[in-house]
Amino acid sequence: MMDERRKAILRVVVEEYIETAQPVGSTHVARAPHVAVSPATVRNDMVALEQDGYLHQPHTSAGRVPTDKGYRFFVDTLVQPGPLDETELQQVGSFFAKAHGALEEMLHDTSRLLSGLTDYASVVVGEPAEDAMVRSVQLVGLGARHALVVAVLSNGAVTKAHLELADEIGEGRLAAATAHLSRWLIGRVLSELPPVPPSGDSLVDAAGAAAVSALRSAAQRPDPEQVFVGGASRMAAAFDAVDSVRRVLGILEQQYVVVGLLRDVLDRGLSVAIGGEHGVESLLECSVVVAPYEVEGEVAGAIGVLGPTRMHYPKALAAVAMVSQRLGRRLSDDA
Amino acid sequence: MMDERRKAILRVVVEEYIETAQPVGSTHVARAPHVAVSPATVRNDMVALEQDGYLHQPHTSAGRVPTDKGYRFFVDTLVQPGPLDETELQQVGSFFAKAHGALEEMLHDTSRLLSGLTDYASVVVGEPAEDAMVRSVQLVGLGARHALVVAVLSNGAVTKAHLELADEIGEGRLAAATAHLSRWLIGRVLSELPPVPPSGDSLVDAAGAAAVSALRSAAQRPDPEQVFVGGASRMAAAFDAVDSVRRVLGILEQQYVVVGLLRDVLDRGLSVAIGGEHGVESLLECSVVVAPYEVEGEVAGAIGVLGPTRMHYPKALAAVAMVSQRLGRRLSDDA
DNA sequence: GTCCGGCACTCGATAGCATCGAGTGCCAGC
DNA sequence: GCTGGCACTCGATGCTATCGAGTGCCGGAC
Numbered sequence: 001m002m003d004e005r006r007k008a009i010l011r012v013v014v015e016e017y018i019e020t021a022q023p024v025g026s027t028h029v030a031r032a033p034h035v036a037v038s039p040a041t042v043r044n045d046m047v048a049l050e051q052d053g054y055l056h057q058p059h060t061s062a063g064r065v066p067t068d069k070g071y072r073f074f075v076d077t078l079v080q081p082g083p084l085d086e087t088e089l090q091q092v093g094s095f096f097a098k099a100h101g102a103l104e105e106m107l108h109d110t111s112r113l114l115s116g117l118t119d120y121a122s123v124v125v126g127e128p129a130e131d132a133m134v135r136s137v138q139l140v141g142l143g144a145r146h147a148l149v150v151a152v153l154s155n156g157a158v159t160k161a162h163l164e165l166a167d168e169i170g171e172g173r174l175a176a177a178t179a180h181l182s183r184w185l186i187g188r189v190l191s192e193l194p195p196v197p198p199s200g201d202s203l204v205d206a207a208g209a210a211a212v213s214a215l216r217s218a219a220q221r222p223d224p225e226q227v228f229v230g231g232a233s234r235m236a237a238a239f240d241a242v243d244s245v246r247r248v249l250g251i252l253e254q255q256y257v258v259v260g261l262l263r264d265v266l267d268r269g270l271s272v273a274i275g276g277e278h279g280v281e282s283l284l285e286c287s288v289v290v291a292p293y294e295v296e297g298e299v300a301g302a303i304g305v306l307g308p309t310r311m312h313y314p315k316a317l318a319a320v321a322m323v324s325q326r327l328g329r330r331l332s333d334d335a
Numbered sequence: 336m337m338d339e340r341r342k343a344i345l346r347v348v349v350e351e352y353i354e355t356a357q358p359v360g361s362t363h364v365a366r367a368p369h370v371a372v373s374p375a376t377v378r379n380d381m382v383a384l385e386q387d388g389y390l391h392q393p394h395t396s397a398g399r400v401p402t403d404k405g406y407r408f409f410v411d412t413l414v415q416p417g418p419l420d421e422t423e424l425q426q427v428g429s430f431f432a433k434a435h436g437a438l439e440e441m442l443h444d445t446s447r448l449l450s451g452l453t454d455y456a457s458v459v460v461g462e463p464a465e466d467a468m469v470r471s472v473q474l475v476g477l478g479a480r481h482a483l484v485v486a487v488l489s490n491g492a493v494t495k496a497h498l499e500l501a502d503e504i505g506e507g508r509l510a511a512a513t514a515h516l517s518r519w520l521i522g523r524v525l526s527e528l529p530p531v532p533p534s535g536d537s538l539v540d541a542a543g544a545a546a547v548s549a550l551r552s553a554a555q556r557p558d559p560e561q562v563f564v565g566g567a568s569r570m571a572a573a574f575d576a577v578d579s580v581r582r583v584l585g586i587l588e589q590q591y592v593v594v595g596l597l598r599d600v601l602d603r604g605l606s607v608a609i610g611g612e613h614g615v616e617s618l619l620e621c622s623v624v625v626a627p628y629e630v631e632g633e634v635a636g637a638i639g640v641l642g643p644t645r646m647h648y649p650k651a652l653a654a655v656a657m658v659s660q661r662l663g664r665r666l667s668d669d670a
Numbered sequence: 671g672t673c674c675g676g677c678a679c680t681c682g683a684t685a686g687c688a689t690c691g692a693g694t695g696c697c698a699g700c
Numbered sequence: 701g702c703t704g705g706c707a708c709t710c711g712a713t714g715c716t717a718t719c720g721a722g723t724g725c726c727g728g729a730c
Binding site for chain 2: 100101102105135136138140141142148150152154156158160161162164230231232233236237239240241242243245246247249250252253
């Protein structure tokens with residue numbers, strides 16, 4: 001049912017439609033190299049491809065457009081992550097050569113790099129804080145009953161939480177609490193912070209307990225400072241209805257949806273979700289290409305690009321694969 | 336030349352156009368209350384208003400549309416920041432009652448509040464870090480030659496910078512450097528950090544110097560973590576050309592442009608920039624309503640909304656004024 | 671003088687209509 | 701099983717007529 005010729009025809013339709021956004025007719029397909037048959041034959045195969053659900057005809061006497069299933073087949077069996085061209089390779093290379101600075105900055109710039117490469121929106125999600133280890137913890141007073149607990153994590157991230165204390169607490173006691181917390185928390189994984197044993201000073205213990213619970217809850221929510229979205233304006237150009245743009249922007253603004261999308265595929269390696277596959281209604285017209293990146297052999301986060309279903313998959317796949325690999329390597333060097 | 340009737344006519348045209356986005360004809364204007372003259376008379380005045388540059392006629396035999404000058408006059412002399420309605424007041428009230436957490440979170444949520452109130456994009460910029468005082472400073476090692484300097488500032492913000500050291504440095508020396516830095520830097524304003532005197536240990540001094548210079552340069556750039564943009568998707572709905580949306584999104588993504596826009600008007604109090612007035616070409620079709628907010632009598636940052644030139648000024652002005660005031664009050668309480 | 675009713679005019683928007691052409695489905699023949 | 705031929709479909713394009721909201725102007729009324 002899906003012989004070589006049909007595959008070739010499907011490929012041409014998808015590639016052509018990605019490029020032109022216009023329904024593709026049999027004559028165009030027949031003209032393509034590697035399809036050495038007449039338009040009439042192409043038409044017959046197209047009917048079959050349509051019956052099998054790979055193509056769709058907007059109306060009688062129009063060309064064919066790929067369905068989600070068609071894109072899926074294209075991505076799964078017809079496309080090998082096309083090589084990036086010279087200038088793009090160079091762009092990635094010089095980016096990682098120049099890149100410096102803290103984790104956040106790095107991830108932020110990576111998101112810009114990705115959208116620059118693909119011309120779609122890009123998302124970069126850092127390591128979930130809960131798996132990181134505490135390197136340092138400190139309590140800092142801000143006015144009489146307010147304090148900030150600041151923890152530096154093993155991945156270079158800094159997490160902080162605001163405390164409201166029941167009783168006033170002086171500088172000395174805060175320092176004592178800091179010392180006490182440091183003794184018990186440093187070296188622990190954020191999601192498994194132990195309860196801190198009593199120190200003999202009730203104020204110190206109250207502050208300590210508040211700090212631990214604040215850190216725990218900070219570990220829960222996906223740290224908003226570790227999610228970076230970029231290139232929304234580039235992506236906008238790929239749609240022609242303002243309403244579509246609005247819907248997609250709305251999703252990109254709800255970071256937890258985006259994070260969920262990426263986290264879902266974290267253990268699947270480089271992967272693609274097309275149209276309805278990711279189950280977010282507002283993104284029916286969109287596809288997402290995602291890959292995790294690994295720091296020292298451990299999955300540390302994910303990067304992805306989000307574009308229209310008719311996105312340029314070879315390029316997107318290549319860019320995401322390349323950047324995730326380089327990013328992981330770069331972050332491993334550092335540590 | 337600009338008698339009461341013409342003002343009334345201009346007002347009706349602006350208000351009508353804001354609501355419908357359609358050129359406004361003399362008949363509509365004449366029907367409005369407070370304009371008790373015939374369409375013919377309205378037309379005569381409209382010709383005058385057009386000659387004076389307040390109105391524009393897209394083509395002969397079309398209604399009139401306000402020019403930037405027309406909006407300017409409307410904003411300056413015809414509009415008093417219309418009161419917010421009941422439900423909106425409640426929304427603001429309950430927001431500030433519930434609001435909690437660290438500065439960043441607060442500002443982020445404020446941006447969401449603002450775009451929720453106005454249905455336009457909103458921008459919230461925190462205090463420039465350079466004016467804040469250092470409350471605490473700490474060096475944390477990350478691998479052999481890498482360290483993070485983390486400083487907690489008086490406004491509750493945490494600034495951090497990544498250090499790459501020439502020589503390896505152990506935990507003990509880092510602790511010594513932290514102590515040394517703390518002695519000299521705590522209580523100082525970030526933009527006026529003194530050079531740290533020698534401690535007698537060259538490694539400690541090298542780390543200290545690196546930390547100070549990293550903090551200084553971190554103070555320079557507008558901290559990306561203190562700029563919050565929200566509601567871009569809502570704003571998109573106000574335009575009907577995808578290309579306009581794309582341009583505006585592009586600007587919103589370049590945070591330094593947005594920050595510049597807001598900082599420019601910081602000392603002018605509540606103010607409006609219409610169309611070309613802010614000098615950003617891509618925002619010709621946009622207006623910006625901005626207000627600073629004060630924490631304990633000092634200007635601490637600015638908030639604003641960005642929408643189409645035909646934005647609903649009374650509402651936007653009221654929302655920005657209200658929120659900036661409440662935000663300032665709220666942040667003052669805390670400290 | 672100021673305002674207004676009346677009137678001819680403009681011009682975008684809408685609708686109807688013919689035409690064009692890319693594309694289809696099908697069939698008969700090689 | 702492939703192909704050329706052919707009738708058919710139907711959106712896109714372009715033309716024309718019509719409609720109507722809106723204008724500018726003039727001459728008369730208060």
